[in-house]
Amino acid sequence: MALSNANNGATNVAARLQKELMDIMTNPTPGITAFPSSENLTIWTATIEGPSGTPYEALVFKLSFEFPATYPYSPPNVLFKTPIYHPNVDFSGRICLDILKDKWSAVYNIGTVLLSLQSLLGEPNNSSPLNGEAAELWDNDMLEYKRKVAARHKTPEELDAA
Amino acid sequence: MSSPEPIPPPNDRRGSRASSNADISVQDGNGVMVGGPPGSPSPLQIRASNSLNSKNRRRPIAKQPPDVHLLEYCHTPDSNLVCLICHSPFDKPVKLLCDHYFCRQCLEHAWAAQQDGEKTCPTCRSKVDVDKDLRPVPRIIETMLDELVVKCPNSKSGCDWSDQRANVHDHVMLYCVYTLVQCPSYDCRLHISQKDFHKGCLHYTVSCENCHTSMMMKDLEGHQRTDCPGRSTNCPHCSAEVLRLDFQAHVKEACPKVVIPCSGAVLSCTFTAERAEVASHQETCVVAKLAPHFQEQQARIERSEARLEPLSRRVGILEDGLSNITSMLYPANSEPSLPLSEPLDPTSLEAFPPAHLTAASDFRLSPNPFPSVPQNDVPQTTQPPFDSQIHHLLTMHDSLREEVSRITNALGELDGRTNMMIINESQRQKDEMLHTNAAINSMRMQLHWLMSATLSNRNAAGSSTARASASTAAASGSANSATRGASASAGLGNRATASATLHAPLRRLSDSTRQDTKL
Ligand SMILES: [Zn+2]
Ligand SMILES: [Zn+2]
Ligand SMILES: [Zn+2]
Ligand SMILES: [Zn+2]
Ligand SMILES: [Zn+2]
Ligand SMILES: [Zn+2]
Ligand SMILES: [Zn+2]
Numbered sequence: 001m002a003l004s005n006a007n008n009g010a011t012n013v014a015a016r017l018q019k020e021l022m023d024i025m026t027n028p029t030p031g032i033t034a035f036p037s038s039e040n041l042t043i044w045t046a047t048i049e050g051p052s053g054t055p056y057e058a059l060v061f062k063l064s065f066e067f068p069a070t071y072p073y074s075p076p077n078v079l080f081k082t083p084i085y086h087p088n089v090d091f092s093g094r095i096c097l098d099i100l101k102d103k104w105s106a107v108y109n110i111g112t113v114l115l116s117l118q119s120l121l122g123e124p125n126n127s128s129p130l131n132g133e134a135a136e137l138w139d140n141d142m143l144e145y146k147r148k149v150a151a152r153h154k155t156p157e158e159l160d161a162a
Numbered sequence: 163m164s165s166p167e168p169i170p171p172p173n174d175r176r177g178s179r180a181s182s183n184a185d186i187s188v189q190d191g192n193g194v195m196v197g198g199p200p201g202s203p204s205p206l207q208i209r210a211s212n213s214l215n216s217k218n219r220r221r222p223i224a225k226q227p228p229d230v231h232l233l234e235y236c237h238t239p240d241s242n243l244v245c246l247i248c249h250s251p252f253d254k255p256v257k258l259l260c261d262h263y264f265c266r267q268c269l270e271h272a273w274a275a276q277q278d279g280e281k282t283c284p285t286c287r288s289k290v291d292v293d294k295d296l297r298p299v300p301r302i303i304e305t306m307l308d309e310l311v312v313k314c315p316n317s318k319s320g321c322d323w324s325d326q327r328a329n330v331h332d333h334v335m336l337y338c339v340y341t342l343v344q345c346p347s348y349d350c351r352l353h354i355s356q357k358d359f360h361k362g363c364l365h366y367t368v369s370c371e372n373c374h375t376s377m378m379m380k381d382l383e384g385h386q387r388t389d390c391p392g393r394s395t396n397c398p399h400c401s402a403e404v405l406r407l408d409f410q411a412h413v414k415e416a417c418p419k420v421v422i423p424c425s426g427a428v429l430s431c432t433f434t435a436e437r438a439e440v441a442s443h444q445e446t447c448v449v450a451k452l453a454p455h456f457q458e459q460q461a462r463i464e465r466s467e468a469r470l471e472p473l474s475r476r477v478g479i480l481e482d483g484l485s486n487i488t489s490m491l492y493p494a495n496s497e498p499s500l501p502l503s504e505p506l507d508p509t510s511l512e513a514f515p516p517a518h519l520t521a522a523s524d525f526r527l528s529p530n531p532f533p534s535v536p537q538n539d540v541p542q543t544t545q546p547p548f549d550s551q552i553h554h555l556l557t558m559h560d561s562l563r564e565e566v567s568r569i570t571n572a573l574g575e576l577d578g579r580t581n582m583m584i585i586n587e588s589q590r591q592k593d594e595m596l597h598t599n600a601a602i603n604s605m606r607m608q609l610h611w612l613m614s615a616t617l618s619n620r621n622a623a624g625s626s627t628a629r630a631s632a633s634t635a636a637a638s639g640s641a642n643s644a645t646r647g648a649s650a651s652a653g654l655g656n657r658a659t660a661s662a663t664l665h666a667p668l669r670r671l672s673d674s675t676r677q678d679t680k681l
Binding site: 015074105 | 246248249250272274275284287
């Protein structure tokens with residue numbers, strides 16, 4: 001019984017991820033891409049573009065998604081693969097965002113998560129930062145902040161090379 | 163009907179009564195009872211339902227119902243009909259107070275992580291009271307969902323069915339031959355598709371004779387049809403490339419180079435040539451054109467004959483049963499004039515004794531219960547002519563059935579009447595018994611009175627011997643009064659018995675009149 005339930009869960013995750021993939025391919029959102037890895041449908045790679053009018057403008061960030069067997073009833077594990085200087089992201093790429101933790105809802109999907117992350121870039125939550133220095137610079141010294149963002153950033157090509 | 167027993171010899175009707183009655187109830191396959199009172203469950207029906215149950219017990223075909231969430235839709239569904247959790251069209255949707263719709267199952271999954279009393283709408287996070295805030299969705303939504311066209315879940319196995327979603331459950335559970343069922347073998351726990359069920363357990367390893375790959379028997383046909391590198395061969399006759407699996411069928415039905423006779427061979431055309439040549443010959447051969455009609459007629463005649471045989475047996479058995487019943491009803495009058503020996507002869511029916519019809523016509527046979535046989539010399543105008551022998555037999559069968567039910571009714575009525583008579587009779591007996599009891603009681607009282615009188619007399623005599631002489635007159639007076647009392651009481655008793663004997667015939671008279679009016 002437990003076995004068949006787990007099986008069911010796995011097939012349902014696959015079914016739902018397949019539908020999301022179809023969705024993303026037929027209605028692409030500008031500034032956002034997402035694609036599953038060739039051997040495992042539950043591991044995806046995604047990219048977001050930094051929104052214009054923010055220190056991240058014209059920069060592209062790579063992310064990884066890992067979907068648990070209980071998806072969409074529990075959130076995917078999302079990490080920044082591109083190093084990023086941001087108050088709510090630590091140096092290993094872990095993200096502090098409520099909708100990826102306790103505020104997760106089963107109606108979210110890859111697209112909505114990526115859009116939320118995109119808007120997080122322009123509007124960091126400075127009340128509970130993972131990177132205190134970045135939070136302080138965001139509030140007080142935007143020039144220095146921009147310099148640090150540029151220094152930390154790597155283009156996808158540089159990433160692949162490393 | 164399927165196993166007609168041999169008809170008992172016609173001259174041994176009384177001896178075979180029991181067995182032929184049993185035959186009737188078994189033969190009557192329509193559930194209408196012939197051999198018993200209508201309304202009670204026939205033993206045939208009971209047996210039929212039992213055998214159905216036991217059949218179901220013996221073959222547990224546990225099929226998996228289709229998972230609506232995994233169905234494949236033929237057209238992209240309207241985005242308004244798609245659940246935001248599973249991204250499929252809704253399955254048994256519910257509506258929350260905030261007007262957000264979800265599949266019931268998706269919602270339950272999403273809520274499994276949340277505490278009781280803290281359930282929220284997955285879309286807008288408004289609080290939800292699970293007991294009160296779940297509403298059914300409008301009927302039109304359900305209808306639109308039911309009308310979405312889906313593919314059969316077994317489409318990968320080869321089923322090309324597609325229809326409205328409302329029908330997919332029935333298709334998978336009842337009709338789809340690709341649905342997996344439990345292997346018919348008891349010691350095998352694997353599944354097999356419905357279409358291979360009758361082939362028995364196919365879960366053993368075989369080696370493909372063409373490429374020597376080993377695989378399960380159940381996969382062999384698919385392998386030889388699509389995957390096997392050596393799956394096709396060249397026909398030795400026409401050198402066309404055909405699948406080895408289809409080679410026999412090709413030679414038998416399609417190969418243009420195989421030598422076959424003209425299809426008019428059944429009607430004595432002797433032409434024989436290669437299939438392609440025969441085809442052009444048949445364009446002109448008259449006999450070949452007639453052959454299909456001929457064969458069709460032949461088949462039809464054979465079918466009719468096959469149908470006729472059990473029917474005639476059945477009619478014979480029914481006739482036999484009816485004559486048994488008739489002889490049961492007239493045990494004393496089994497004269498040769500009764501329609502026992504020749505129930506189908508209308509002339510003997512006309513010789514039916516009229517006394518039976520006048521005595522109590524309600525449970526006698528009607529004058530002409532049997533349809534008459536159309537005779538060549540005497541054309542019957544009252545009976546419509548019968549189309550065929552079968553029609554005739556059917557009509558006869560129906561009338562026999564009516565006859566039997568009429569007799570059943572008559573028997574019931576007779577039974578009721580007899581019961582009434584018995585009740586009346588016993589009532590009268592009871593009344594008489596009461597009278598007799600009353601008479602006995604009064605006699606007992608007189609006896610008591612006499613005894614006490616005698617005793618007191620004796621006491622008086624014992625205590626007053628001294629005064630005996632002085633009071634002879636008084637003693638004789640008392641003795642006189644005693645004898646007078648005794649005679650008076652005896653007269654009373656006499657009168658009581660007289661009244662009893664007088665009353666009895668009177669009552670009997672009134673009883674008999676009552677009986678007459680009631681009967
Ligand atoms: Zn759903
Ligand atoms: Zn809502
Ligand atoms: Zn099917
Ligand atoms: Zn098996
Ligand atoms: Zn092979
Ligand atoms: Zn051929
Ligand atoms: Zn011919």
